[in-house]
Amino acid sequence: MKASVSLDDVRTLIEKEDLENLKVTLSELQPTDIAELFSAIPEEDQLTIFNVLPQELTAESFDYFDLNTQKNLIEEFHQEQLVDILNRMSPDDRTALFEELPSPEVTRLLILLSPAERKVALNLLGFPESSIGRLMTPDYVAVKPHWTIQFVLDYIRRVGHNSETLNVIYVVDDGGFLIDDIKVREFLLASPSESVTDLMDNKFEVLNAFDDQEVAVAAFRKLNRVALPVIDSKGLLVGIVTVDDVLDVAEEEDTEDIQKLGAVEALQEPYLDVPVFTMFKKRGSWLVVLFLSEMLTATAMGFFEGEIAKAVVLALFVPLIISSGGNSGSQAATLIIRAMALGEVTLKDWWKVMRREIISGLLLGGTLAIIGFLRVTIWSLFTNMYGPHPYLVALTVAFSLIGVVLWGTLAGSMLPLFLRRLGLDPATSSAPFVATLVDVTGLVIYFTIAMAVMQGTML
Amino acid sequence: MKASVSLDDVRTLIEKEDLENLKVTLSELQPTDIAELFSAIPEEDQLTIFNVLPQELTAESFDYFDLNTQKNLIEEFHQEQLVDILNRMSPDDRTALFEELPSPEVTRLLILLSPAERKVALNLLGFPESSIGRLMTPDYVAVKPHWTIQFVLDYIRRVGHNSETLNVIYVVDDGGFLIDDIKVREFLLASPSESVTDLMDNKFEVLNAFDDQEVAVAAFRKLNRVALPVIDSKGLLVGIVTVDDVLDVAEEEDTEDIQKLGAVEALQEPYLDVPVFTMFKKRGSWLVVLFLSEMLTATAMGFFEGEIAKAVVLALFVPLIISSGGNSGSQAATLIIRAMALGEVTLKDWWKVMRREIISGLLLGGTLAIIGFLRVTIWSLFTNMYGPHPYLVALTVAFSLIGVVLWGTLAGSMLPLFLRRLGLDPATSSAPFVATLVDVTGLVIYFTIAMAVMQGTML
Numbered sequence: 001m002k003a004s005v006s007l008d009d010v011r012t013l014i015e016k017e018d019l020e021n022l023k024v025t026l027s028e029l030q031p032t033d034i035a036e037l038f039s040a041i042p043e044e045d046q047l048t049i050f051n052v053l054p055q056e057l058t059a060e061s062f063d064y065f066d067l068n069t070q071k072n073l074i075e076e077f078h079q080e081q082l083v084d085i086l087n088r089m090s091p092d093d094r095t096a097l098f099e100e101l102p103s104p105e106v107t108r109l110l111i112l113l114s115p116a117e118r119k120v121a122l123n124l125l126g127f128p129e130s131s132i133g134r135l136m137t138p139d140y141v142a143v144k145p146h147w148t149i150q151f152v153l154d155y156i157r158r159v160g161h162n163s164e165t166l167n168v169i170y171v172v173d174d175g176g177f178l179i180d181d182i183k184v185r186e187f188l189l190a191s192p193s194e195s196v197t198d199l200m201d202n203k204f205e206v207l208n209a210f211d212d213q214e215v216a217v218a219a220f221r222k223l224n225r226v227a228l229p230v231i232d233s234k235g236l237l238v239g240i241v242t243v244d245d246v247l248d249v250a251e252e253e254d255t256e257d258i259q260k261l262g263a264v265e266a267l268q269e270p271y272l273d274v275p276v277f278t279m280f281k282k283r284g285s286w287l288v289v290l291f292l293s294e295m296l297t298a299t300a301m302g303f304f305e306g307e308i309a310k311a312v313v314l315a316l317f318v319p320l321i322i323s324s325g326g327n328s329g330s331q332a333a334t335l336i337i338r339a340m341a342l343g344e345v346t347l348k349d350w351w352k353v354m355r356r357e358i359i360s361g362l363l364l365g366g367t368l369a370i371i372g373f374l375r376v377t378i379w380s381l382f383t384n385m386y387g388p389h390p391y392l393v394a395l396t397v398a399f400s401l402i403g404v405v406l407w408g409t410l411a412g413s414m415l416p417l418f419l420r421r422l423g424l425d426p427a428t429s430s431a432p433f434v435a436t437l438v439d440v441t442g443l444v445i446y447f448t449i450a451m452a453v454m455q456g457t458m459l
Numbered sequence: 460m461k462a463s464v465s466l467d468d469v470r471t472l473i474e475k476e477d478l479e480n481l482k483v484t485l486s487e488l489q490p491t492d493i494a495e496l497f498s499a500i501p502e503e504d505q506l507t508i509f510n511v512l513p514q515e516l517t518a519e520s521f522d523y524f525d526l527n528t529q530k531n532l533i534e535e536f537h538q539e540q541l542v543d544i545l546n547r548m549s550p551d552d553r554t555a556l557f558e559e560l561p562s563p564e565v566t567r568l569l570i571l572l573s574p575a576e577r578k579v580a581l582n583l584l585g586f587p588e589s590s591i592g593r594l595m596t597p598d599y600v601a602v603k604p605h606w607t608i609q610f611v612l613d614y615i616r617r618v619g620h621n622s623e624t625l626n627v628i629y630v631v632d633d634g635g636f637l638i639d640d641i642k643v644r645e646f647l648l649a650s651p652s653e654s655v656t657d658l659m660d661n662k663f664e665v666l667n668a669f670d671d672q673e674v675a676v677a678a679f680r681k682l683n684r685v686a687l688p689v690i691d692s693k694g695l696l697v698g699i700v701t702v703d704d705v706l707d708v709a710e711e712e713d714t715e716d717i718q719k720l721g722a723v724e725a726l727q728e729p730y731l732d733v734p735v736f737t738m739f740k741k742r743g744s745w746l747v748v749l750f751l752s753e754m755l756t757a758t759a760m761g762f763f764e765g766e767i768a769k770a771v772v773l774a775l776f777v778p779l780i781i782s783s784g785g786n787s788g789s790q791a792a793t794l795i796i797r798a799m800a801l802g803e804v805t806l807k808d809w810w811k812v813m814r815r816e817i818i819s820g821l822l823l824g825g826t827l828a829i830i831g832f833l834r835v836t837i838w839s840l841f842t843n844m845y846g847p848h849p850y851l852v853a854l855t856v857a858f859s860l861i862g863v864v865l866w867g868t869l870a871g872s873m874l875p876l877f878l879r880r881l882g883l884d885p886a887t888s889s890a891p892f893v894a895t896l897v898d899v900t901g902l903v904i905y906f907t908i909a910m911a912v913m914q915g916t917m918l
Contacts, residue, residue, distance in 0.1 A: 334721020
């Protein structure tokens with residue numbers, strides 16, 4: 001089973017400062033376990049522990065460290081160590097680290113790279129932020145079509161040490177243009193005397209280095225691959241993206257979408273790592289925007305102050321009516337935003353969506369209207385709370401619910417599509433944002449219906 | 460680039476019923492493209508098109524079809540074709556299909572499998588639903604430690620045709636117990652005369668077949684692997700899980716979490732594929748629950764009917780106050796639910812979370828209180844709307860905002876932890892659910908503060 005060393009054992013050794021045994025113990029761990037361990041070690045001890053790591057584990061473990069640990073160690077490393085680790089990191093993880101550092105710091109570190117590694121790093125950094133170019137690694141194996149399988153296997157044995165994945169081998173022509181991708185299994189299963197051409201089917205999927213990383217996530221979801229080749233605008237093979245990096249990107253994107261849906265600016269870091277004041281700013285900015293918009297409800301209600309004074313009973317149902325609109329709007333917005341993120345719904349589906357939401361809105365509003373009507377009429381048998389005309393109150397509540405819920409589902413479903421049309425992120429139309437929008441209009445719907453129903457009797 | 464056939468070309472051929480050219484065109488497509496095409500073909504035409512697919516593409520394309528297409532074709536296949544496709548499907552995709560069919564149908568299909576495939580299928584179905592056992596495939600290559608590299612390469616060439624991935628080779632002892640996993644690159648890079656033992660480091664990570672698929676997602680996120688071995692309760696190697704299947708599970712889980720956050724029961728199917736009435740039920744059930752709970756706001760406001768009649772101005776701020784509590788609660792709930800899903804926050808962090816949320820709640824509530832206070836006092840210079848004591852109104856609004864926002868952040872952050880403690884899914888404490896909870900208590904907070912501040916003047 002797993003390495004028999006527990007993280008607790010390691011922590012005990014660290015506390016006892018037993019570096020000899022710590023060294024032995026650490027050498028039995030996997031780089032990912034070491035990374036997990038480091039995230040729990042206080043920053044001031046990290047360098048000491050890092051220095052007892054066996055040399056062959058340092059670079060790979062460093063790849064897996066979280067960003068805070070990486071930044072802390074980079075500050076504490078002496079020059080030689082920094083040069084060693086930076087040059088041995090895998091280029092995609094190094095790019096991810098560079099992206100998070102201020103640019104003077106990046107320049108300082110770039111100088112420490114060997115000319116070959118510096119070329120790789122500058123190349124990757126030349127692509128726009130969150131483009132596929134920044135996600136890819138230039139470490140892959142490319143072969144020529146006329147090579148024999150035996151020659152390829154020998155070639156892999158010679159040059160493959162550096163490549164991020166050997167699961168797929170890429171075939172390029174003499175100009176460096178990608179002409180096929182072949183799973184390494186094909187090479188293993190083929191007879192050594194065949195040539196690469198015999199394995200080729202000239203079918204392959206590619207990513208474009210300048211596309212957004214979201215495109216890569218969608219492609220991997222659709223294609224079930226472990227790696228995809230990346231080409232530049234001229235069609236030249238420039239790198240590959242592996243599925244493990246895409247899993248991380250997909251997770252980050254879903255987290256961002258979820259946080260936006262909850263009306264929080266994307267945190268970028270784990271909840272417990274975000275300083276409270278940063279958290280306050282990320283939540284406060286949206287909360288203030290929502291608060292200022294919601295102030296319109298006070299204005300709207302101000303218009304109906306006279307009606308409320310005449311029929312206080314109207315005020316009692318305000319929270320019920322507007323929250324029903326808000327809830328149905330949140331539901332619709334959430335469904336559409338997720339469906340758009342997964343590519344299930346696109347702009348051209350707007351009419352299909354609208355038709356479905358009109359039907360849903362009427363069904364949902366109708367259901368709540370029946371419950372609301374029954375509630376008011378049945379209660380009125382036992383209490384005088386609803387005044388002399390309980391049926392008028394019940395009718396007002398019922399009609400308002402149909403109107404407000406229908407409006408909520410329509411606003412919630414159309415707003416994300418509208419934002420996308422404007423080139424904005426649909427997830428910005430968060431549930432609270434839709435709820436706020438629906439609150440103000442919901443009040444107007446409610447009081448307008450009340451005036452129509454109660455004119456001449458209660459109002 | 461991509462195969463030069465466009466889906467539009469294919470659709471044109473289908474419309475022209477030009478089966479000859481269609482056959483040629485389809486043979487140039489990838490199985491994933493064929494699957495995408497089929498999802499757009501009307502059900503009644505699917506069998507006709509499927510029958511012109513080249514034999515070598517049928518089973519793999521079928522693996523990629525969406526569930527509705529698979530179910531439709533299975534009903535329409537003649538017996539021989541059904542036997543052929545079922546036996547050639549990959550076991551994990553077949554299990555996914557079986558999971559969605561009613562059990563008499565599964566029994567009927569199991570009989571059609573060859574004895575070997577039936578054993579595999581029954582084995583996979585023996586694991587609990589949404590367990591790792593159902594996600595795994597038993598097609599992998601296992602080797603013995605004393606074999607030479609050359610022997611392994613020859614062995615792979617002989618038996619590897621069926622395996623889902625050849626990227627990792629598993630080493631088992633004579634009892635079938637897993638003792639190591641080795642990337643296929645190691646075999647490619649090693650000299651053919653070395654033995655497997657020379658490549659072994661006895662470090663490996665495993666999944667347990669009975670664990671939930673969420674565990675697999677977390678493991679792949681942490682470990683950056685393309686495949687992980689699965690053992691049963693005795694430690695025997697029973698299968699492997701590949702990262703592409705995990706990418707799908709992760710997507711489904713995030714979708715479920717997002718839909719629950721929006722107070723919708725998980726849809727299970729793409730938005731546009733869910734029948735409107737099913738959608739109505741999935742949304743309606745939650746909406747009714749929320750509506751019934753929200754009815755408590757009418758009850759709560761009923762208690763304060765006398766106060767509202769005396770100071771109608773109090774009613775004007777009801778939506779503003781309760782929505783601010785709801786929004787801050789939604790934010791907190793969203794952050795904590797996502798952090799728990801990613802394993803960043805666990806039950807034992809409850810006190811850390813609470814401390815952070817008390818500070819956040821006070822800061823956020825304080826900010827809104829200042830804005831609210833200024834709004835009422837400045838407005839009151841120009842209007843008589845707030846009655847003879849605008850400062851008392853402003854104070855009531857400000858204190859209530861602090862109380863309600865603090866309560867919202869606390870309820871929103873603690874409810875997911877509390878649900879997890881009860882063994883329930885934290886995502887059930889959706890934003891609308893928290894908002895509803897906070898609405899009722901928010902009203903009580905607001906009117907209680909109003910009575911304290913305004914006693915003897917306006918009330």
